Amino acid sequence: MDFKDKVVLITGASSGIGAAAAVQFAKLGAKLALVGRNMENLKETEGKCENAAVDDGSSAPLLLKTDLTDESAVSTIITEVLNKFGQIDVLVNNAGIIESGSIENTSLEQFDRMMNVNVRSVYQLTMLVVPELIKTKGNIVNVSSVCGLRAFPNVLAYNVSKSAIDQFTRCVALELAPKGVRCNSVNPGVVVTNLHKRSGMNDDAYEKFLEHCKTTHALGRAGDAEEVANAICFLASDMATFTTGMNMPVDGGRHAMCPR
Template sequence: MPPETKRCAIVTGATSGIGEAIAEELAAQGYALFLVGRRQAQGAALTARLAANGTPARFLRADLSDRSASEAIVRDAVETFGRVDALINNAGLLCHGTAEETSDADWDQMMDVNLGAVFRLSRAALPALRRSGGSIVTIASDWALTGARGAVAYAVSKAAVAQLTRCMALDHASEGIRINAVCPGDTDTPMIAAGLTGDDRAARLASYGAQVPMGRVGTPQDVARVVAFLLSEAAGYMTGTLIPVDGGMTAG
C-alpha cells in the first residue's frame, strides 16, 4: 500500500454532467480523485486534465451493475491513494414510463443501478471511511421528495435512496461517518435533453426552466458546490439530510 496522500474522494458517474462537475469542484478543494465511469475515453481525458492542474487522479472503467465492482473500486482506491475520505454516489440511470409502461427489466435495472449500486458501494466503503472519519454524499433527485408523473421506476428508486441515506446515517453517526444526499431538480446535463443539440436543446431547457421558481434549470456546478459543502467542516453537524437543489420546485 502506498503512503497516505491528501484526502481521497471516490466519484462515480464521473465522465459527464454532475459527476464531472463534482470531480472538478473537489479537485479545487484539494482532494485526490478516484473516478469511476463507463466511458473510457472521457474518463481518461478528465483524469489527464485534472492531473495537468496538479490533482492526483485515477480513472477506473466499471459497470456498477456488476456486483463485484464495489469491493474492487474501494480496494483500488485505497491501493492507489492509501485512504478514502469521501464517497460520492453519483452514477444513475433514468427510465421514463408509468407502471403499465415499465417492463420488469426496466424496473429491475432502475432498482439495481440507482439503489443497489449505491448500497453496495456504500457498504464496501464503510471500513475505509471509518478509519478516515469520512463522509458519503449520494445524488438522489427532487423526485425522491415528491411524486412524479411518467417516471415511476426512477422516482421510486431515488425515494429508496433517500431512505437508505437516513438509515445509514443513523447506523453510522456514532462512528464519525456522515451520510447525506443531494436532490437535484432539472439540471443541464446530457440526461435531461438526450439526443438534442443546438436550438432544440436550448428550447427544451428554456421550457423546463420556465416551470422553475428561479426561472432556470440548474447547472452541474450548482450541485457540485453543495456536495463540496456537505463534505466540508462547515457541514460537520449534518447527517441524514436530503438537500433539494432545485430552484425552489419542491418548496411548492
C-alpha cells in the first residue's frame, strides 16, 4: 500500500479512528488534509503524522478547523485543499457523533443533530469532492458502524444514520463506477476511542461497557482504532482496485452474532 503523491482528506481527524487513519496514511507516504473541530487535537494528530512519515521532505498536513454542519465552512475545505495540494485522491468521511435514546425518548432535536453530522455533512462534502476524485480516479471510504448492519436498542437515531451511510455508500459506488471512482465503507464494532465518553458515558459505565464487549464480540474484546485504520487504508489503496460498494465489518465478528 503506497500513497506517495496521493492527497488524502480525512474528517474527524482530531481523535479516535480519524486520527489513527491519518497516522497510518502518513506512514504510507500520503499528503494529508485533516479536518476537525478541535485545533489543539488536530495539532496533536499532526505531530504523530510527522513522526510516522517515512519521507522527511513530505508536505506538512493541512489542518482545517471546521464545523461540518456549517454549509459555507464545508465548501471552503475543497478550496483550501486544492490551494495547498492541487488535487484530492482519497476522501475519508469519518466524523460522527453518537447519542443514546429510543423511539420513546429521542427528541427531534437529537435526531436532527445526529443526521446533520453523520449523514448530511457527509453528503455535502462528498458531493463537493467528487469532481476532484473523478479527475484523479480516486476513491471514498466512509466510516459507518456495525449499527448500520444490525439493530441495537437505545441508539435509534445513530443506527438510522449509519444505515443511511451504508446505503449512501452503495448508491455512490454504482453512480461513480463508470467514472473510475470507488466508494466503500468500514463498519466498526465497539472501538476504544472517546466517542462514547463524549456522548455522556462516565468512566465507570464505560469500563463496564468494555467488559461487556467480551461477550458481544466474537473475538472477545473491543477493537483498537489502528485496526480500523488499517482497513480504511486497504480499501483506499491500489490493493482494493476491484472492490466498490462494500460495507466491510471491522467488528471482531459482532455482525455475525445472535443472542442465545
